[in-house]
Amino acid sequence: MPDEQKSQRATLRALFEAQPILRAHELRTAGVAAQTIARALDDGELDRIARGLYQRHGASIETDQALAEVAKRIPKGVIAMLSALAYHQLTDQMPRRVWIALGKSDWSPAPS
Template identity: 35%
Template sequence: MKRTNQQILDLAQSEGLIRSRDITARGLPRVALTRLVREGLLIRLDRGLYALPDRQVSEHGSLAEVASKYPDGIVCLLSALRVHGLTTQSPFNVWLAIPNKDRSPKMDYPPLRIVRFSGKALTEGIEEHVIDGVTVHMTNVARTVVDCFKFRNKIGLDVALESLREAWGNKRVSMDDLWRYAVLFRVANVMRPYMESLS
């Protein structure tokens, strides 16, 4: 039992966040997680998601928690803007894109705002970031700005304009990249006047 507990604690130390299915995949009993939580050696963050109580959490730790639980989700819109440093807003929710036909994920914390992507939206302009030891899929800077225009009715045109100004002003995007995604995601006509005013 002590050896099992130590293996789980070592895994939590190296991975940052562990899922109950990670334990089962290694042939370790799930009941050990409950025991370790009861002893105060692990904390339960959400159903099936655990961590060491004294783990170091970065500013974007909630994104790592979401990605641990939903590795196929794509962090987007306001949450991606925050990671890219393109907004003054600090979103209360984690904005997560999932495939059109997938069931909406449920988490106690952090709260999720779900948007649905299909086709190229699931693959174009997606990059991987490692946050607190967890791989997080996220829209890149240019794609994030374009998505803000595409979903302007959800987040507000003012946020989309701020993201465009910040990304362009800080030389984080090129007009070519913005235009490519704008055409691909059918918001070129919406973005054209704002892009022209910058160049």
């Protein structure tokens, strides 16, 4: 394995120690090449949880995993309404969907 590959893999591991879920854009900005991400997926070190969204393989799934995924996929969104109430344990209802609020001029994501 070349030295550059080792350093990228070390950077990848350090990033995932700091945050449980990362976007591909965040990894590339930190200097991790797309090929390194692909190799980490092939080696079983990472799991792809959604398009452009990754977590360490074997990472424990938190109860608020869906909120974390939405926050990573829509960085300008704000968790709102019933989702926010449930997160702060201010209601006994469990939302079927994650509610988010967006600004008037913000990009509206396509439902997945």
